[in-house]
Amino acid sequence: MLLNDISHYVKDKKREGANIKVPRDIGDLENFVVSNAEETVKIKRASIVEGTGKTLNIKEVKISSENSGFAYFLDGIERKRLLFNENFIPIIYGYVAAVIMKRTDKKMHSIGMEDSSEKIYLPYKENPDAPDYYFDIEDFIKYKIIPYNTGKKDEKTGLYPQYPKEFEKISHSDIQTTRGDIEKRLAKQWLNNNFDNGLLYVDGRLENRDNELLASSNVVGVIKSHHVYYFNPQEQNRIFNLKKGERTSVFQPEKENIFSWYLRLHESNTGGIDFGIIRIEIPANERLLKQVDEISSWILLERNPVAFPASRWDRMIYPIKYCEDYLKSKAPTYTMIESIA
Numbered sequence: 001m002l003l004n005d006i007s008h009y010v011k012d013k014k015r016e017g018a019n020i021k022v023p024r025d026i027g028d029l030e031n032f033v034v035s036n037a038e039e040t041v042k043i044k045r046a047s048i049v050e051g052t053g054k055t056l057n058i059k060e061v062k063i064s065s066e067n068s069g070f071a072y073f074l075d076g077i078e079r080k081r082l083l084f085n086e087n088f089i090p091i092i093y094g095y096v097a098a099v100i101m102k103r104t105d106k107k108m109h110s111i112g113m114e115d116s117s118e119k120i121y122l123p124y125k126e127n128p129d130a131p132d133y134y135f136d137i138e139d140f141i142k143y144k145i146i147p148y149n150t151g152k153k154d155e156k157t158g159l160y161p162q163y164p165k166e167f168e169k170i171s172h173s174d175i176q177t178t179r180g181d182i183e184k185r186l187a188k189q190w191l192n193n194n195f196d197n198g199l200l201y202v203d204g205r206l207e208n209r210d211n212e213l214l215a216s217s218n219v220v221g222v223i224k225s226h227h228v229y230y231f232n233p234q235e236q237n238r239i240f241n242l243k244k245g246e247r248t249s250v251f252q253p254e255k256e257n258i259f260s261w262y263l264r265l266h267e268s269n270t271g272g273i274d275f276g277i278i279r280i281e282i283p284a285n286e287r288l289l290k291q292v293d294e295i296s297s298w299i300l301l302e303r304n305p306v307a308f309p310a311s312r313w314d315r316m317i318y319p320i321k322y323c324e325d326y327l328k329s330k331a332p333t334y335t336m337i338e339s340i341a
Contacts, residue, residue, distance in 0.1 A: 002118050002145065003093070003336055009143045010084060022084045046230035049259060049289065050250040056235045057249045058242065061263070061296040068298040070220075071198020073108075074100045074187060075323035076179050080172065081337050083120075087133065090164050092121040092150075092171040093337060096179040097327045100186050100200070101319070108322045113189055115182045118332070121171035123151025123161065131160055148174060184209050191216055199295075201302075203320045206281040207256050214257050214283045220295060221258075221281035224315040226274050230260075240273040247296050250289060257284050263296050265303055266314045276314040 013020055051057055076098035083093050097116035101108050124135040126149060134151050150170040153160050161167055183202075187209060190200055199218050206214060206221035213219060229236055230253060239248060242264040250261045258281045266276030282288045282295065302317035310321050 002120065003332055003339070005143045005145050006083065006091075006093070006120055007339065009140065009145065013086070019087050020084050023082055042228045044228055044230050045254040046251040046260075047254070048249050049252050050261075050292070055249075056231060056238060056251070058238060058246055059249075060243075060246050061293060061300060063297045063300055064294075065297065065301075068301045069199055069294070070103070070201045070298055070302065070319070072100055072102050072111075072190065072200040073203075073319040073323055074098065074183060074190070074200060075203040075320050075327070076183050077324060077327045077331065078175055078179055079331055079334075079337070080175055081334075082168070083337070085164075086135075088164060089122060089133070089135070090167050090171075092168065094119050094121060094171060094175040094178070095331055096175060096182060097331060098179065098182045098186055099323050099327055100190055101323050101326065102198075103319060108319060108326075110326075113186050114327075115186060116330070117178050117182065119174070119178070120145055120147045121150050121167070121174070122147050123167055124149055125151075127153065129153075131162065134160075180208060184213070187213050187219070191218075199298075201317070201319065203316075203323075206283065207253075207258050211257070217283060217285055217288055219283065222299070222317075223279040223281065224312055226277070226279065239277070242277060243267065244276065245300060247292075250292055252284060258282065259284050259289055259292075261292065261296075263299060265300065268314070271314065278315050 010020060048054060048056060076096060079095040081093045083091050085091070095116070095118040097114065099114035100111060102111045122135055124137040124140070124147060130151060137147070140147055148171075150167040151161055161170060183204070187200070187202065191212060199220055202219055202221045204221060205223055206219060230251060231239070239262050242248070242262060244264050244267040247263040248261050250259050252259055260279055260281045262277055262279050264276050265278060268275045278299075280295070280299070288295075299317070302319065305318050307313040307316040307318045307321040310316050310324070
């Protein structure tokens with residue numbers, strides 16, 4: 001197991017007198033991460049594709065059925081940890097996993113569609129001109145560790161990463177990319193199996209996935225975080241003031257092959273302005289456009305049971321929490337990760 005191998009490396013290096021420092025007392029391990037890539041607010045254009053096509057309207061969603069049309073659910077998890085520093089270089093552990101689960105007779109179960117990946121991130125010498133303080137990969141291969149190289153030369157500048165935050169940012173970027181790749185593979189596998197007895201609920205964007213997924217008429221993406229704004233401040237204010245069970249007009253982001261709209265699942269006087277607000281994406285086809293109210297009502301039906309105590313329970317449906325808990329039960333525990341120390 002990778003964590004056992006890296007643990008043997010740390011113990012041997014410490015006995016040899018290597019300058020290894022293991023972080024301690026880091027607080028809440030469940031929420032501890034390496035430095036994230038900077039999240040910047042993005043402003044994008046969008047055109048209204050519902051109604052008059054000129055203004056962003058608000059409407060109440062009527063729930064007309066007793067059961068949701070979602071039968072499959074896709075979610076993924078990440079675990080990131082700064083394991084230790086050798087000299088000043090951060091050695092980072094990353095674990096990602098994803099699963100598609102099916103709901104039958106109100107019970108969630110596996111359909112064998114899941115995958116995971118774990119990696120150790122550090123800079124090692126691939127070229128003669130690499131910095132002298134980069135690691136020699138042979139020092140890790142003898143412990144059966146094949147690390148991901150965070151010390152690759154930039155093709156444009158010809159420069160090597162040199163500082164801890166640079167190595168951390170590269171690690172974080174690959175962890176996110178790896179998770180996305182796994183989720184794409186699972187979604188494509190689901191499509192190739194021609195499941196036609198229920199929609200696939202994807203926790204996250206559709207636009208980040210390939211065209212084959214977007215061409216399908218059986219997938220719905222749900223975004224819980226809002227770092228992209230498509231409308232002016234006045235219209236954005238209307239979005240943040242949606243009432244529970246209300247949605248916006250459908251719009252199409254510029255240069256994206258999707259339709260999208262906002263929906264509020266829950267309200268709170270003490271929550272943030274985006275409490276309970278999700279953004280929904282569907283492939284840009286007319287048939288699904290006619291089902292927007294029905295899809296919205298199905299998502300509203302998914303509010304019970306509540307996904308509490310998940311940190312974003314106000315924007316998470318219970319089947320996604322179930323997928324997340326399932327993945328966490330199979331992932332290396334934080335106790336195992338901490339045992340490196």
